[in-house]
Amino acid sequence: MRIGELARATGTKAETIRYYEREGILPAADRTDSNYRDYSDQHLASLTFVRRARELGFSIVQVRELLALSGHEDKPCKDVDKLVQSQLAEVERKIVDLSALRSELSQMLRSCQADRIGECHIVASLAGRP
Amino acid sequence: MRIGELARATGTKAETIRYYEREGILPAADRTDSNYRDYSDQHLASLTFVRRARELGFSIVQVRELLALSGHEDKPCKDVDKLVQSQLAEVERKIVDLSALRSELSQMLRSCQADRIGECHIVASLAGRP
DNA sequence: ACTTGACCTTGTAATTACTACAAGGTGCAT
DNA sequence: ATGCACCTTGTAGTAATTACAAGGTCAAGT
Incomplete structure (x- = not known):
């Protein structure tokens, strides 16, 4: 597929895709006779992941690390273990924060639907309980 | 508290805090006799939330919207309802994606600890949402 | 008292991750 | 064969920081 199709499929600007190629985040695509980039489904999956x-x-930088993990079969496990562990810790922290934010937002929504103005703890939801 | 203490407490650079004040994301702090910024616990909570x-x-822009929600008692419910709903939808999408990434990372970790090289689906974990 | 060093001030410049635009070539339908 | 949407490279602009310069403040140690 060409860059425009890939761009539409992933919600990315074509310029951004070329930028990722320059930066080595996406592997370079094949070229057609007329020098247009020609992308595979592999590219589609990688770009979707990146976005x-x-x-x-x-x-x-972290995305690069995660992408590197995805091709780690040539490296010994011990080398990736620490990185996986720290990425996992970060992901878990994010899930905790988002869950707190979610429950506060849905509480607000319930208040609104009941046409009441509830207490608003939206800042506290991420700032840590007082 | 002074800007350095607030910076340490939130993992933010002092420059960033001043930048947030310029941009109206954080309210301006009181000043001491020697013109140093003097922050309250309210500031600490807001900044933690922003970060x-x-x-x-x-x-x-979204952070501004979320902060605005936190002080919505003067506005009718209907005005904030749509915004809350769309923020909530985005939060839920993020949780789904992070959960997929988490389970792939912890699968990798289990493989590593068993000293086996498992199949790596880390890209698919985020690329494969239908 | 004085100086060292960690703090603060404003202002400007650089960095990261895009995003937009310019100038021109390609390819297919009308 | 010409309009139109697409592609190319290259350069410049934006958003959200981050770093740096030049200088003022202040508590502590000598």
Whole structure:
């Protein structure tokens, strides 16, 4: 598929895809006779992963690490263990925070639907209980 | 408390705190006789919230919206309902994605601890949401 | 008293991760 | 064959920090 199709499929700007290629985040695509980039389903999966990970607040550096983990079969387990552990800890922290935020938002929604103005603890939900 | 203490307490650079004040994301702090910023616990809670929300992938614009929700008692419920609903939907999407990533990372960890090299589905974990 | 060093101030410049735009080539349908 | 949507490279602009410069503040140690 060409860059425009890949862009639509992933909600990414074509410029951003070329930027990822320059930065080595996505492998370079094959080229057609007319020098257009020609992407595979592998590229689609990788780019979808990158975009989701970015939306979840991982930096480009962390995304690189995660991508590297995905091709770790040539390296000994011990080398990746620590990295996996710290990424996992970060993911779990994010889930805890998001769950707190979710329950506060849905509490607000219930109050609204009952047309009441409830107490608002939205800041406290992420700031840590007082 | 002074800016350095607040910075340490929240893992934020002092420069970033001043930047948030310029941008109106944090209310301006009181000043001491020698013109140093003097922060309250309210500031600490707000800043903690802002930093967590940023880590979770919310943009500054979204953080502003969330902060605005926290002081909505003067506005009719109907005005905030739609915003709460869409923020909630986004939070839930993030939780789903992070949960998939978590289970893939912990699977990797189990493989590593058994000193086996397991199949790696880390890209698929985020790429495969239908 | 004085100086060291960790703090603070404002202001400006650089960095990261895109995003937009310019100038031009490609390819297919009307 | 020409309009239109697509592609190319390259450069410049934006958002959200982050770093740095030049200087003022203040508690502690000599």
